[in-house]
Amino acid sequence: MRDPLLDTSVVAVKPSVRQLTFWAFAIVFLVLLIAWAGQWAAHREADFQSDSINRAIEVHALGLRGEAAKYNYLPFTASQHPDVIAALSSPKDLARRQRANRYLEDVNRRAGSDALYAIDLQGTTLTASNWNDPKGFVGESYANRPYFIDAREGRNGQFFGVGKTTGEPGLFLSAPVRHQGVILGVVVVKVSLRQIQETWAKARDPIMLSDAHGIFFLGSNAPWLYQAKTVVSQDDLAWVRQHEVYGARQVFPRVPWSVERTEGQPGYLIRTRINGQSRQFLAVDETLPDLGWTLTVMTDYVAVTRARNRTWMLGGLGACLLILGGLYLQLRERRFAEQRNARRELEVRVRERTHELGEAHAFRKAMEDSLLxxxxxxxxxxxxxxxxxxxxxxxxxxxxxxxxxxxxxxxxxxxxxxxxxxxxxxxxxxxxxxxxxxxxxxxxxxxxxxxxxxxxxxxxxxxxxxxxxxxxxxISEQKRAEIRQRQHDEQLQHAQRLASLGEMASTLAHELNQPLMALSNFASAAKAFAAQGNQSLLVNSLEEIMAQAQRTAEIVRRIRSFVRQRTQGVENCVIHDVVANVLALLKPEIRVQHARVVTHVQAPLPLVPGDRVLLEQVLLNLVLNSLQAMQNTPVDSRVVEIEATCVGATVFITVADRGPGIAADIAEQLFDPFFTTKVDGLGLGLNICRTIVESHRGHLSFENREGGGVIFTLQLESMS
CATH class of the missing domain: 3.30.450.20 (PAS domain)
Structure with a gap:
């Protein structure tokens, strides 16, 4: 006869089908949830990396445009010089050609370009800055070059290619030489992009620049140069060969990439090999229509993979904790059920439960010991x-x-x-x-x-x-990541200052061109007066040359001082000095816009604690926006009013203009990042201004002005 005290079948508690089904669905649900969370984290990290690439693209594009625009004026300026016109008018006059050679050599040396030369209408170089160099351009034919064809037809030309004479790549800018309405020839300047190439070579991830045919001609990864993103069509290949764009190169193979595009994901994934190692990159293309190029910037895809794997690991740990808690609750339920059984069944259950609890405890301890x-x-x-x-x-x-x-x-x-x-x-x-x-x-x-x-x-x-x-x-790693993010934000603020400087670049270039042209004209006059022996007029010309040189040096000094300035941290700022420094920087822009600035600064104003350089940047951006907003306003009404007052412990600085104001449909987006109403704007100015003001525990707001215009109000707390 079986002893009921030892019959474990009487007290065995088996999980029901419903419980097993519940746990099965719970585990499947957790696995799917963790998988989805990992993909979401990867997509989020990809969005972040894409935003970082877009910010890098803006900086690189600004550098490319700045390098191209740096010498735009030079071909036109040289084409107006009498020595160049005389040489092209009388190509057989060796004396005139020699004077033109020396003039081009002097201008090229001062400007810092690679070469400056003049071509007749048949495409043959008559004079050049490197006339005395064994590899000089004099006598060389460039009739098949696109920049020569464009300029001969009366248009300014722009072309990047490998030099036919030197074999070195460069950017060629050209302008027609006109005299009495007739085109006599073409003036060309060659500019090297070597500095940009060297800067990109130090980048951690690849940066590549391709032409309109998809051929990479500049970039940080040398093996990819002169390879194409896609198969080059026969028409494009014939055009490149006809114009000898890349010298003797006739074949442009596809770059060794494997491209994968995902709908809804920014950029695209590139799989390739670099230095014998398999690499994956997230890449974003940016078309530069004004240059005819396409900029491709990449970042390592490993950060996206790590974000997905990290989320999977944390999700797995969380699921283990949930399962452990569920098992613990289930064990408690079973224990309470056992206590309601008869004493005879309880004695058997106690022995079995002791064993089960021991195993559960060992299992739980093993899981807890394995947790991070x-x-x-x-x-x-x-x-x-x-x-x-x-x-x-x-x-x-x-x-x-x-x-x-x-x-x-x-x-x-x-x-x-x-x-x-x-x-x-x-x-x-x-x-x-x-x-x-x-x-x-x-x-x-x-x-x-x-x-x-x-x-x-x-x-x-x-x-x-x-x-x-x-x-x-x-969470130490998370804290370190937050510190890196703050450092990144500070770098972005500095980049915005450079972006604001870029918006003034064209006006400043015009400001520099005027004294430079004046220097050239007075120098030519001084040479003529010296030959005539007219000492009085010679002295006057030399004095004018000195004045124009000092004016040019002052303009350059202000630009370099603004670009190189760094924030010094919190200091006690004098609002009157902040306003004065900003107006000194914007003096050329105010003159170009034919505008006036009226200031009303309450005296005395309390000191304001903050970063003086950042506060000047905010005020500079607001005043610059006001000047640009009044471009279509009558000249007599182009007035920017700056007022600084104090109410209690709060300092209010207002910037008001007489422009068209801000439309209601864009008012809510005005401070959004990358939102802009300017054709060539970045959309970062007002967003970063508000960030800077809020970091000073201040407030930046605006309102439309009666009678037209807008008023921006900067509110800061003083030390009192």
Whole structure:
């Protein structure tokens, strides 16, 4: 006869089909959720990387346009000189050609370009800055070059290619030489992009520039140069060969890329090999229509992969915790059910349950020991009763050194003792935030560890609270990432200052051209007066040359001073000096716009704590926007009014203009990043201005002005 006390079949509790189905669906759901979260994290990281690439593209494009525009004036200026016109009018007059050679040589040396030369209507070079060089251009035919064809037909030409004479690549800019309405020839300047090439070569990730046919001619990865993004058509290939764009090169193979595009994802994925290693890049193309080029900027795709894998790992850890909690609750349910059975069944169940609980405990301990999240249990008095290996790794203290300890614990940071006591009292009283709190601890070896602590009640087998269980997550890497992000934001603010300078570049270039042209004219006059022996007029011409040189040096000094300035941190700023510095920088722009600036600065104004350079940048951007907004306003009404007053402890600075104002349909987007109403604007000015003001605990707002125009108000707190 079977002893009912030993018959375990009487007390065996098997999971129901419903429970198994629930756990199966729960596990499948968690797996799908974790998989989706990983893909979402990867897409989010790809968006971030794409935004970083777009910001880099703006900087690189600005540099390319600046290099191209730097010498735009030179062909036209040289084409107006009498020596060049005389040489093209009388090509057989060797004396005139020699004077033109020396003039072009002097201008080329001063401008810093590679070469400056004049071509007759048959395409043959008559005079050149390198006339005395063994590889000089004099006598060479460039009739098949597009820049010569465009200029001969009366248009300014622009062309990038490999030099027929030197074999070195460069950017060619050309202009027709007109005399009494007739085109006599063409003046060409060759500009090297070597500096941009050297800068790109230091970049961590590839940067490539292709022409209108898709052929890479400039970039950071030399093996990809003179290869094409796609198969070059026969018509394009014939055009390139006809004009000898890239010298003797006749074949342009496809670049060794494998391109993958995903709908809805910014940019596209490139798989390739660099230095024998397989690499993946996220790439974004930017067309530069004014130059006829396409800029391709890439970033390593490993950051996207890491974001997805990190999310999968954290999701797996969270799922393990949920399953562990579910198993624990299920074990409690089964235990309560067993207590309601008869005493005879209970004796058998106790033996079986002891074994099951032992296995469950071992399983739970194995899972807790494998977690990367630190676990700490304390009783109601604050004694530490359990720590897992992850917490020992975070603090550097072994479990036997922590168990039994009361606050203050040895890993509490000595500089944050008051905060530690406050957080401890909140936890022990059950008032800790469910969303957790940050806590800085001191590792045993002395370095700081930033953690996020989550606390929940510890319930014993009877359902009573016996203490507190805390999860401790190491967020030091996240903190370091936040510091890197702040540094990135500071770099973006500096880039905005350069972008604002770029918007003034054309006006400043015009300002420089005037004294430079005057220098050339007075120098020619002085030479003529010296030949005539007219000492009085010669002295006057030399004095004018000195005045124009000083004017040019002052303009260059202001530009270089503005570009090289760096923020010095918080200081006590004098608003009157801030306004004066900004107006000094914008003096050429104000004169070009035929505008006036009226200032009303209350005296005295209290000092304002802040970064003087950043505050000047904000005011410069606002005044520059006002000047540009009044381009279609009658000249008599082009007035910018700057007023600075103080009300209590608050300083108000207003910038008002008489432009068209701001339409209601764009008012809400005015401070959005990359939103702009300018054809060549970046859309960063007002967004970064507001960020700078808010970082000074201030406020930037605007309102339309009665009678037309807009008023921007900058509100800052003073030291009083």
């Amino acid at each position: 999240v630190g676990m700490r249990a304390r009783d109601l008095e604050g004694h530490i009763i359990y720590v897992n290996p992850a917490l020992s790794e975070i603090t550097g203290y072994r479990a036997d050194e922590l168990i039994g300890r009361l606050p203050p614990y040895p890993y509490w940071h000595p500089d944050d003792l008051e905060k530690h006591w406050h957080d401890n009292d909140a936890m022990m009283s059950g008032q800790a935030a469910l969303s957790g709190f940050e806590s800085r601890v001191r590792h045993r070896d002395g370095h700081d560890v930033h953690t996020m602590v989550y606390t929940a009640p510890l319930i014993d087998a009877t359902g009573k609270q016996s203490g507190w269980m805390s999860s401790v997550v190491d």
